[in-house]
Amino acid sequence: MKALAAAYPGRIGAAEFRENSTADTGDWAVQVGETWFYYAQGRLLPENLRNRYAEYDPQPFYNYPAELPPWKDPTPEETERFKDSAQRRAANPPKRSQHFYDALWRASTREESYDRVKTIRFLGRSVMVHYSIMEELALVEERILxxxxxxxxxxxxxxxLxxxxxxxxxxxxxxxxRSFHAYGTALDLLPTSYGGLQTYWLWTAQNFPAWWAVPYERRSSPPEAVIKAFEDYGFIWGxxxxxxxxxxFEYRPEILILNNLPVKTAN
Structure with missing residues (x-):
């Protein structure tokens, strides 16, 4: 919650540990506008839904490495774990609460979201993004150029490209x-050809059931300098x-901060 507050200082107040009459124990919370959102076992729920966290899957807060670790072929145990993870995802598609990010980006409906996006030029191509990340993308572009x-x-x-x-x-x-594309805070960079390389696990799974075992050299990736340019300004790489x-790429500075990685500010 402190990482969230640090990531969006103009939108979120400081993280506080708050007692609540509707729960037996207190919980960490941050305020977006007039609404307090509680950690709620990782679900980020408003006060009136705080005790209903079991209805949702946790929000994705995770380890994000500064560099890709050296490739190692999955062990039999890892293979079983990855296979089980994919099967559970297919059997029970994740359902996360959208309430927090709806409030953060002020976009709880398609119409509201559309009102928040602008068309910009990025690396010579047009794309629609949330107006509040336009400066970060301009700095990413400047670095890449x-x-x-x-x-x-x-x-x-x-x-x-x-x-x-x-x-x-x-x-x-x-x-x-809900995808972060729905808020205009995610960006896909599509090449003219993938050259036979893999780019997205779900597409890969259609031809390679053990998609998790596809090594880095068989995946289509931007240059390291491009990835670093995005990460320096708050974007994580899929x-x-x-x-x-x-x-x-998606704008998630809280993930970088949570993993003690530096994030430059647009100011």
Whole structure:
């Protein structure tokens, strides 16, 4: 909760441990607008739903490494664990409470969300994003363009970039949870060709049932300098997830702060 407060200082008040008459014990909470949101076993719920946390899956707060760990083929035990995780996800699509991020981005409906997005130019392509991350994206772009002047790999990646996908009012594929694309705070960078490489675990699973065992060199990834540019300004990269999505970046500075990784401010 302290990471959330640090990540969005203009939108969230300081984290507080609050007692509550509707619960037996206190809990950490942050205030967005007039509403207090409680940790509630990781569900981030408003006060009136605080005791109903069992109806939702936890919000994704997780270890996010500064660098991809060296590739190791999954052990039999890891293979069983990954397989079980995928099967449980398919059998019970995750359903997370959207209340906190709806309030944070002031977008609880498609119409409200659409009112919050603007069309910008990023690396020469048009994309719709939430207006409040426009400056961060401008700084990411500036870093990438400056790096491309001396980094051939980044220049080649930019030349192969086809289109961008930003705002899209939808849920995460195969879940009951709202995508960060629905707020305009996620960005997919789509190349003209993947060159036979894998980019998204769900697509990969159609041809490779053991998708988690696809090594890094068989995955399509942006150059490290591009990933670092995004991370420095509060974006996380889906290539570091088990359920990998190497074309995907989303604005989640709280994840970086939670993992003691530096985040530059736009000011």
């Amino acid at each position: 400056n790096t491309a002047k001396t980094n051939a790999q980044v220049r080649q990646w930019m030349n192969r 086809d289109s961008l996908a930003g705002w899209n009012w939808r849920s995460i594929a195969d879940t009951q949870s 290539g570091k997830w088990l359920f990998f999505d190497t074309m995907h």
